Amino acid sequence: MSEFSIDGRPVPFTEGQTVAAALVAAGRVAWRTTRVGHRPRGVFCGIGVCFDCLVTIDGAGGQRACVVPARPGMNVTTGETMTTAATATTAATATTATTEEGDDD
Numbered sequence: 001m002s003e004f005s006i007d008g009r010p011v012p013f014t015e016g017q018t019v020a021a022a023l024v025a026a027g028r029v030a031w032r033t034t035r036v037g038h039r040p041r042g043v044f045c046g047i048g049v050c051f052d053c054l055v056t057i058d059g060a061g062g063q064r065a066c067v068v069p070a071r072p073g074m075n076v077t078t079g080e081t082m083t084t085a086a087t088a089t090t091a092a093t094a095t096t097a098t099t100e101e102g103d104d105d
């Protein structure tokens, strides 16, 4: 199994997984927050349409984690602090709730 890093922490992945798939498989469902309201975001559409999953990869900003294949050694940053598993669960619930109410980002 190979690894890349997100905010300096290792994330294992298997060949063929996207960055987002590897993050979710590792238990992380949110990795950034909205500019307005700081609401948690991770994968929403999973097909490159909604831009909820944006990350910076090897210095290139605005990359959609759900469509970029994971590669060994890639450096992924979020501009956020690491979300704990407990917070991530809350974040997933919050993302669903805010999406149903309308998005601000």
Ligand code: FES
Pocket: 042, 043, 044, 045, 046, 047, 048, 049, 050, 051, 052, 053, 054, 064, 065, 066, 067
């Ligand atoms: S989850 Fe929608 S673009 Fe990545």
